[in-house]
């Protein structure tokens with residue numbers, strides 16, 4: 001029987017503890033989760049106002065796509081949250097209309113077959129032209145490449161500048177000239193490497209996608225048959241970590257310690273000594289879901305090579321400004337808009353929350369909620385040092401952007417600003433080599449350590465949950481053979 005310590009109480013750590021208590025239960029003596037702050041859920045944070053209005057400060061929507069997407073729905077089902085799911089179907093404007101800001105004008109990004117033969121600004125050709133470029137472009141064998149270089153090579157400058165650059169900002173708040181196509185858009189990268197072109201790869205992957213494993217789950221079946229494109233939860237996404245905490249707290253195998261920052265880990269004779277606060281614990285296995293750079297500090301004394309790899313994964317800061325305006329003030333429907341890095345604006349983009357999830361507008365629905373994201377790779381240029389960045393300045397920039405880009409002239413009636421330090425890891429070109437280095441160091445030193453969380457193999461909430469499940473399955477395999 002094993003004792004496991006889970007470091008970090010974000011969605012990765014909570015789902016890891018959940019899977020340990022379910023799929024690994026028969027092997028477990030104790031599961032102890034250690035969280036440094038006083039709250040659980042990590043970057044998933046919802047503010048709920050008494051009138052029912054909801055502001056999301058972190059993630060706000062999840063995609064029911066692929067194994068990780070279906071797995072998250074299975075978890076939601078298991079936690080009894082199915083009736084709280086708010087889906088958005090594929091034909092909804094929040095799905096069809098993703099906008100970009102070019103020369104201070106909003107343009108809809110091409111989505112679906114209707115755009116194939118139409119030329120829509122800022123693009124100079126119908127979309128089919130770019131797809132044909134990809135089909136005729138020679139395959140180049142590369143180990144990795146930046147998203148920008150990849151897009152230029154396969155589709156040309158316009159797709160690189162107006163699609164891949166802003167989408168990269170809208171996922172990791174990063175620079176497409178630095179971020180790895182292999183690590184962030186693995187399916188596009190594999191498309192070229194395995195099938196010679198992105199288009200052929202996409203067609204092949206659609207034919208081959210087998211998700212039967214998850215289709216015994218009512219919610220996953222429903223999401224497929226009803227054509228969901230994204231979903232959230234009625235009381236905000238924070239309901240998901242809250243439900244996990246409720247489940248874990250009712251389980252006598254599990255102990256959750258908050259306000260307990262882990263300070264150091266030593267591995268001796270197949271065991272791990274985990275030091276936190278003024279206490280320590282002896283465990284058979286450590287599942288770390290804390291940011292890689294924090295873990296690096298905990299291991300640097302005993303494992304400098306491992307610590308070096310861990311510290312090389314950087315992350316960026318984002319200021320998130322939630323704004324509420326009186327009345328319906330948006331002239332455009334849609335998910336929101338992103339600003340390509342070539343354009344002049346102080347913001348990365350703005351999400352039209354009221355369009356995506358009007359249910360979160362609360363009792364008095366004659367209003368508009370939007371969320372403005374600022375900074376990322378460009379944080380210092382816009383807001384200065386993250387430790388002294390002013391919330392008022394971030395709010396001012398957001399209100400100014402709402403005015404300049406959306407024509408909203410009234411002041412917001414409610415606002416919430418947070419500066420989220422190091423919230424999004426950056427998988428830069430060569431990230432896969434860091435992962436390989438980490439894997440080798442853990443093997444060579446025979447460490448009972450699993451690396452989870454957004455620092456490594458996917459930043460979406462779906463990926464975080466799924467990777468925790470895979471790590472627990474691997475642990476079960478190992479322990480059941482020993």
Ligand SMILES: Cc1cc2nc3c(=O)[nH]c(=O)nc-3n(C[C@H](O)[C@H](O)[C@H](O)COP(=O)(O)OP(=O)(O)OC[C@H]3O[C@@H](n4cnc5c(N)ncnc54)[C@H](O)[C@@H]3O)c2cc1C
Nearest residue numbers: 008010011012036042043058059060262423453454460461
């Ligand atoms: C603004 C924003 C918008 C996003 N939007 C989306 C979206 O729309 N859809 C989507 O799928 N994803 C989105 N994401 C990504 C997703 O929210 C995150 O990648 C995910 O929540 C990360 O979860 P995690 O558990 O891996 O890490 P975290 O949430 O960072 O959790 C790690 C935990 O470890 C704790 N910790 C740190 N140091 C220690 C220590 N020494 N000892 C103990 N505990 C420690 C921290 O306090 C924290 O609670 C968004 C992220 C951000 C920031």
Ligand SMILES: C=Cc1c2[nH]c(c1C)Cc1[nH]c(c(CCC(=O)O)c1C)Cc1[nH]c(c(C)c1CCC(=O)O)Cc1[nH]c(c(C)c1C=C)C2
Nearest residue numbers: 098099169170171172173336337338348349350351373460
């Ligand atoms: C402008 C900054 C950001 C916006 N959202 C995020 C940032 C940094 C964070 C984020 N958004 C998504 C994910 C999950 C990725 C996944 O694999 O599912 C994360 C970490 C989802 C997402 N949001 C947009 C896109 C294109 C995606 C990818 C998945 C999908 O197609 O749904 C677009 C988008 N994000 C932001 C805005 C304003 C925006 C507008 C169109 C904000």
